[in-house]
Amino acid sequence: MALLDIEGLSVRFQTSSGLFAAVEGVNINVDRGEVWSIVGESGSGKSVSMLATMGLLPWTAQVTADKMAFDGQDLQQLSSRQRRRIVGGEMSMIFQEPMSSLNPCFTVGTQIDEMIKQHLGGSRKERHERALDLLAQVGIPDPARRIKAYPHQLSGGMSQRVMIAMAISCNPRLLIADEPTTALDVTIQAQILELLLRLQEDTGMALILITHDMGVVAETAKHVVVQYAGRQVEKQDVKSLFANPRHPYTEALLSALPERAGDQDRLPTIPGVVPGQHDRPTGCLFNPRCRYATEHCREVEPVAAPDDPARTLCHYPLEDGISPSPAAAGVARDNPQSSPHREVRP
Amino acid sequence: MFKFLLVKLAQLVPTFIGVTIVAFAFIRLLPGDPILLMAGERGISAERYAELKAQMGFDRSLVAQYFDFLKGLLHGDLGNSLVTHSPVMDEFMSRFPATLELSLFALAFAVIIGLPAGVLAAVKRGKTLDHTVMGVSLTGYSMPIFWWGLLLIMLFSSTLGWTPVSGRISFMYFIEPVTGFMTIDSLLAGDWGAFLSSLHYLILPAIVLGTIPLAVIARQTRSSMLEVLGEDYVRTARAKGLSSFRVIMVHTLRNALISVVTVIGLQVGLLLAGAILTETIFSWPGIGKWMIDAISRRDYPSVQGGLVLIAFIVMIVNLLVDIAYGVINPRIRH
Numbered sequence: 282m283a284l285l286d287i288e289g290l291s292v293r294f295q296t297s298s299g300l301f302a303a304v305e306g307v308n309i310n311v312d313r314g315e316v317w318s319i320v321g322e323s324g325s326g327k328s329v330s331m332l333a334t335m336g337l338l339p340w341t342a343q344v345t346a347d348k349m350a351f352d353g354q355d356l357q358q359l360s361s362r363q364r365r366r367i368v369g370g371e372m373s374m375i376f377q378e379p380m381s382s383l384n385p386c387f388t389v390g391t392q393i394d395e396m397i398k399q400h401l402g403g404s405r406k407e408r409h410e411r412a413l414d415l416l417a418q419v420g421i422p423d424p425a426r427r428i429k430a431y432p433h434q435l436s437g438g439m440s441q442r443v444m445i446a447m448a449i450s451c452n453p454r455l456l457i458a459d460e461p462t463t464a465l466d467v468t469i470q471a472q473i474l475e476l477l478l479r480l481q482e483d484t485g486m487a488l489i490l491i492t493h494d495m496g497v498v499a500e501t502a503k504h505v506v507v508q509y510a511g512r513q514v515e516k517q518d519v520k521s522l523f524a525n526p527r528h529p530y531t532e533a534l535l536s537a538l539p540e541r542a543g544d545q546d547r548l549p550t551i552p553g554v555v556p557g558q559h560d561r562p563t564g565c566l567f568n569p570r571c572r573y574a575t576e577h578c579r580e581v582e583p584v585a586a587p588d589d590p591a592r593t594l595c596h597y598p599l600e601d602g603i604s605p606s607p608a609a610a611g612v613a614r615d616n617p618q619s620s621p622h623r624e625v626r627p
Numbered sequence: 628m629f630k631f632l633l634v635k636l637a638q639l640v641p642t643f644i645g646v647t648i649v650a651f652a653f654i655r656l657l658p659g660d661p662i663l664l665m666a667g668e669r670g671i672s673a674e675r676y677a678e679l680k681a682q683m684g685f686d687r688s689l690v691a692q693y694f695d696f697l698k699g700l701l702h703g704d705l706g707n708s709l710v711t712h713s714p715v716m717d718e719f720m721s722r723f724p725a726t727l728e729l730s731l732f733a734l735a736f737a738v739i740i741g742l743p744a745g746v747l748a749a750v751k752r753g754k755t756l757d758h759t760v761m762g763v764s765l766t767g768y769s770m771p772i773f774w775w776g777l778l779l780i781m782l783f784s785s786t787l788g789w790t791p792v793s794g795r796i797s798f799m800y801f802i803e804p805v806t807g808f809m810t811i812d813s814l815l816a817g818d819w820g821a822f823l824s825s826l827h828y829l830i831l832p833a834i835v836l837g838t839i840p841l842a843v844i845a846r847q848t849r850s851s852m853l854e855v856l857g858e859d860y861v862r863t864a865r866a867k868g869l870s871s872f873r874v875i876m877v878h879t880l881r882n883a884l885i886s887v888v889t890v891i892g893l894q895v896g897l898l899l900a901g902a903i904l905t906e907t908i909f910s911w912p913g914i915g916k917w918m919i920d921a922i923s924r925r926d927y928p929s930v931q932g933g934l935v936l937i938a939f940i941v942m943i944v945n946l947l948v949d950i951a952y953g954v955i956n957p958r959i960r961h
Contacts (some may be wrong), residue, residue: 337865361871369868376866381859385958386881396867431957447867 282353283310284487285372285455287515289347292326292333292511300343301558304330307513308592309506310490311455316481318519320495324555326511326566327491328377331457335374336364349472352454370400373448374457378464378581379440383432389416390428415446419476427584438469442476449480455479455487459536464498474501480550493570497537507531510555516593525601527593529571532602565596573597573606631959635949639942646942647700650934651693654927661709661925683709685927696931705932710924715932719914723936724807725795726906726913732829733837733905738891741841745848745887750875752853760845768842772901776835776908783831790831793910797824836905840894847890851883855940858882883954891950894940 284438304326311317321329333344334356349356351367376382384392397403403411409428409581416424417625421440432440441461448456458477462470478501481488490501498505499521505522507515507530513526526532533551535541542548553570556562565583568574576598585592597606637718644886662671671679684695699706705715741764748760784792795809796802800821802812810829813821820859856863856879864878865871899915906915921929953959 335866337862354648365868365870369866374866376859376863382863384860384864384878384882386956395869399868433958444863447863510936 283350283491284315284352285309285311286348286350287330287334287346288349290330290333292329292338293343293345295341296558298558302511304333304343304508304511307506307508308516308595311487311489311504313454314481314485314487315504316478316502317504317506318488318490318492318498319508321493321496321508322493322555324502324510324557325508326503327493327508328459329511330508331374331459331489335372335457336361337368337369347371361616366400369396369453371453372455372457373451373453374459375441375444375448375461378445378480379461380432380437380464380489382444383435383440384431386433387426388399388537389432389443391428391434393428393443393450396447396450411450412446415450417442418449418480419443419446420472421446427491437465438473441465441469441473443461445473445480447501449484449486451514452484453486455489457489457491459491460493461490463493479503496540497536507534510561512594513592514567515591518593525599526566526596527589527591528595529573529599529604530567532599533570551575565594573604573609575606575608579607608627631953632950635946636824639946642942643746644940645934646938647697647931648693650931650938651696654922654925654930656687656899657922657925660923661927663839664925665709676763678808697774700935705935706928708921709926709927710921710929715928716879718917719936721807721935722912722914722917725911726899726915727913728808728810729829729832729836730895730902731914732833733835733842733898733901734891736833737840737844737894738838741844742848742887745845746852746875746883747850748845749856757849761849764842765847766842767838768846770838772839772904773908775838776832779831779835780908786800795825795828795912796821797828800824832905832909832911835908836898836901839901840891840898843885843890843894846886848883851886852879855879855882881955885952886949887918888948888955892945892951895944899937899941923935956961 285519287307290304290307290309291302293300293302303364307326307330309317309319309330319331321327325326329338331341332338334349336356338344344357344605346357354363354367355420356364356367384387387395391411392410393415394408397408397411399486401411412428416427421427421439421442426517427435427439432443435443447539456477462473462476465473474497477488477490477527488501490497492498502519504518505516506513507522507528507529509528515522515526515531517527522531523535530551533538533549536549537551539548551570556566562579564577564579564581565571565574566577570580575596581596583594583596585594586598587599591598597604597609599605603609632916660675662683662685666676677686684692687695696706703716705719707714708718711718744760745762748757751757780792783789791797796813800813801817802809802816802825803820804819805812805815806937809825810822813819813825852875856875861874861879864874901920902911902913905911905917906913907919910916914937918930918933920926921933
């Protein structure tokens, strides 16, 4: 039984111009101790789908799913009290903006202590010891002094370490990291990722890493979910994803990696932006930006083939880097991406 | 923290000097003359007028008069009232506790109702409760105090007979003033009947005076709560699995209070200004009523002295608010 089992997750927001489907048809099944990654550009609904899992979306959001279970417990059926026992305790989350994710009015120690008190209990002294331990574990120098610090006295990297200490304080079985390094310096990014992976290995917890950086995916994850405009377009283990991307969007993301661009003068990009609420195209949501799109793609919304393990949301999934789409014939010859340039490997 | 206090205190000095100039000039800008008002309808001879004017020191230049006033002020001497001839300081101090008691109760009423109302409105944003709280508070804010006071007197005092119309305590009780607070003095005297009577007399004026601050506090609390509820750290608090009560009352309210406390501090000045109207309506024997009397008699020393003292109190309260602000907000303290 998977630790986190999500089938057909949809999130709709009530807006002034009607319902907006921010996430639709997302499936994730994370087993114990696995490292997963969710990738996609901004606006792909990566964060929203995980916030929905945690139950952290505002009340304007309508969350529905065919199945949403944590360790066999149906998250949709639980009372809010039961759900709060899981959230924070067994399943915790860290966020994109560490500086604003800590409450400015309380010390680091108070905020960690509050979490331990909520889920583990113990005497004040035990909790204090544990908080000091945690701070040391996430690599904060001089924990005895830092524990009394207020968030505004910490740098971004330190704040994220505190957030991580807090998130792992109750020995969660699943940690969701929502772009944990986006707001940090490049040098700090690597340290934080390393820390997350080390903690994951030490504790054996499962990790879901939300990112838009394919390089990060290659270095960390075992399984990858690719999302585009709220839809899950592809789900594969990382090796086959990098070797044989099935969805044209995944292929385009991979080809934008400098390592895979080969000796071209300019990095390939994906023209256009992720469609928002008001400019969603008909048919496949990716069709305006897809090099292989046909008339069929512009008219009919694709569904994943039932026998496709990657559940690719495409009319013409790529086979070994070659699109069977009739439109591919024109682009295939000058298509450097489908040539076997694969310096970046998981 | 000590340095922070010193800086704040130093900032008060120019403000205070400005206040003395305004207070001094304000009453002299009003048409009318204290001597002519005292003389009444029969008038006064020119010689006698000049004699009195010299006696009161009003024959000297305005600048000289101002510096006399300032000199006295530095010695804690605000001069004598032209009407009662007793020191302005004594007159003020004997009445100030009544005003302070009324203002404190009004403020307590405003905070005790306004703060929870604002929090509830924010939590139930867009629901009926929110619209009700905001509608009622807008009405409260828009109402002239004197009109609202008269309405309440008509309903509760005249028609229903629930509360007394005016005064501080029933004439059946005599309480020796110790603190000048009728409620505290009656408790000190161990007289429960007097205590309840003083509360009974206090309730309506306190509600009238507290209505506008109540509305302001409720609205400020709501908007401040809504702002903080959208912060990342509130999401973090919820991600910790805390109860929504704790998320709202600890993580959100604590941060929202920072701006609410500032607004409460500003209300103190408005309370003292509002007290003038409220005290007049309820014949409350405080400084508000005393100031009105002093103004209508052109009692220059009383008016300028009273204004300076009130301004001084408001300034001290705002200093206290700044300190409270530092206590609530660690970003200021450190």
